[in-house]
Amino acid sequence: MTYNVGIYARYSTEMQSEASIEDQVRVCERLIQGREWQSLKVYSDQGMSGSTHLRPGYQNLLEDARKGRFEIVVAESLDRISRDQEHIAGFHKIMQFLGIQVFTVSEGLISELHIGLKGTMSALFLKDLADKTRRGLEGRVRQGRSGGGKAYGYRVLKGDERGGREIIQEQAETVNRIFSEFVIGMSPNQIAHGLNNDQVPGPSGGLWRDTTIRGHIKRGTGILNNELYIGRLVWNRQRYVKNPATGKRVSRRNGIDSEVIHDVPHLKIIDDALWQSVKARQRAIWKATEFDVNPDKTPPYWTQRRATHILSKRTFCNHCGGSIISVGKDYLACSNARKLKTCSQNKSIRRPDLENVVIDLLKYQLMQPAAVSEFITEYNNEIKNQRSTVSKERAKQEKYLRDIELKLSGLYDAIADGLRGAGLQSKIDAMENGKAELISVLESAAPATVSLHPALADLYKEKIGKLANVLKDPKICDPAKLLIRELIARVDITYNGTHWDISIKGEISALVSLAQNAKSPPKGGLNHYALVSSTKVVAGVGFEPTTFRL
Structure with missing residues (x-):
């Protein structure tokens, strides 16, 4: 009786030659010769690890076995089929159930004894190989060389300096651009959009994505979190483990004591001040409690959403103290009045009208020309x-x-x-x-000092007059809104039957009062003054500010 044989061959890495498959098939066919067997089909996987069962050739072998296409499976050795103890034992059970014998050139007919011994030896081999590889990489990192992977902004050297890195100046400029734009308030999505519009190639040569820039803060991934840009080579911050159900790698954070850090000042691209500014903004974006308690968990997206309006989460009902919320396109109203029915102030206010009050306050009352002139004189x-x-x-x-x-x-x-x-x-x-x-x-030259020109007041007024148009510019509107929001602690509004009373509290009120009534800040500085002061705006139709007082 002639038996049909399915031959399986595999090699692990792309560094191995494709001829390895041919060599394995040749020795398997030599085993078949002289027996009443015939080779039916060759199943192969190229450049795939034996620790996973999610291999196309391996899965095709199982599928044809279930269809009864062959009676014998032949491989060069058992570890060609799998190096995982669970998988090799499962494969043997399936073959036994289907009545298919498994032969290898190295071991002959495979039995339960081979499964136990060879499976254990293969697993130990993988662990030993991983340990030796990790030890070798650690030694390279401690010498300031690359521990694997490519970092945007650098090229890996070859030859005698193999494993070293050098800065790619063009990419280094892009890294500086990303950090600088993030600090002034642009989101990773906006930064990526700008880079793509300017046709700046991404790390892989394609388009930029926001995730490439944002990364993960605690794991040190992403452009904004790569400490190599400040001259610190960090290795072994995280490890990868394979999910046995899916075969996919999952990253896990290592302990701080497992990290290997080596200073490489010659690879520094970002100055320390810019790096710290980025870290400060990241901490402000993330919820501190969520960030500290569970660093591997990303906060819900709504906790990281940037404010789309100047007064978002800053406006309150002066009648009940409740938050002012959006109740339709461009309209705001008291949340307690609309949702809980516990406030009598049901009237809504147009968002643009309310924001115009703040913009007008900046445009016309932030600094009077006399105050600016006085400042110029004192400065000079x-x-x-x-x-x-x-x-x-x-x-x-x-x-x-x-x-x-x-x-x-x-x-x-x-x-x-x-x-x-x-x-x-x-x-x-x-x-x-x-x-x-x-x-x-x-x-050494004495540092140059800059005198403010006496015409600065007129120039300042001209620039402030264009503030409304500036806030419409998509390239700078977010940084501008962020700066304005930092001046405002809260806005309380009340409708008194004929017009809205609007009370603005925060640093903006102190600046207005400073411009109107003072030549110098009160004792304690501007921040102290801002905490205890407010500016009241009584606005009717058109919301033109008419009075400002403390």
Whole structure:
């Protein structure tokens, strides 16, 4: 009787030659020769690990086995079929159930004994290989070399410097752009959109995505979280484990004590101040409790949504204290009145009208020309005082330098006349060092000081007059809104039957009062003043501000 045979062959990595499949098939066919067997079909998987059963060739082998296409399976060795103990045992059970024998060139007919021993040996081999690979990578990282993977902004060196990195200047400029735009308030989505519009290739040569920029803060992934940009090479921050059900890798955070950190200052792209600014904004976006308690969990998307309007989550009902919410397109109303029916203030207000009050406040009342002129005068007076202080200090240093030169000249003349003494040379050396330091200080250019032009008030008024148009510009509207929101703590509104009373609290009110009534901030500084002050706007039709008071 002639038996049909299914041959299975596999190699693990792309670094192995495709000829490996042919070699395995050849030795399997040699086993078949001289027996009453015939090769029916070859099932193969190229560049796939034996630790997963999600292999196309392997799955086709199982499918044809269930259809009764062959009676015998032949492979070079048992670990070609699988290196996973569970999978190889399951495969053997299926073949036994279907009445199919399994032969390998190395072991012959496979029995339960082979399954137990070879399965264990294969599993130990994988673990030992992983440990040795990890040990080798750690050694490379401790030498400042690449531990695997590519980082945007760098190229990996080859040859004698294999494993080293060097900065790609063009990509480094893009990294700086991403960090700078994020700091001024742009979202990763907006940054990616801008890069794609400017046809800047992404890390893989394709389009930029917001996830590439955002990444995961605690895991150190993404452009904004890669510490290599500040000259710190971090390795072994996370590990990957394979889900036995799906065969897919899942990342897990390692403990801090498992991390390997090596300073590589020559690879620094981002300055420390810009990096810290990015981290500060990330902390402000994430909920602190969620971020600290469960760093591997991303907060719900609604907790990270950026405010789309100037007064989002800043407006309250002055009648009951409830939040003012959106009740339709461009309309706002008291949440307690609309949802709970516990407030009598049912009237709604148009969002653009309310925002125009704040914009008008900035446009016309933030700083009066007289206040700006006073500020310019005081600033220039302070600059003059600083210049005077610097000039006096420089004159002292020049006089001290002349004194040192005079003393040195006398000492050199004395030596020329034959004077010798203990410690004379050391004294001359000390004076020469002092002279060199003074020359270095005096030669370094004094920092330039900028005087504000007296026409700044008119220019300022012109720019502020364009504020409404600026807020419509998609490129800078979000950073501008963010800055305005930082000036506002809360806005309380009440409808009194004829018009709306609008009370604005926060730093903006202090600035308005400062412009109207003061030449200098009160004691405690602007922030202290802002916490205890407010500006009331009584607005009727058109919401033109008419009065401002504390």
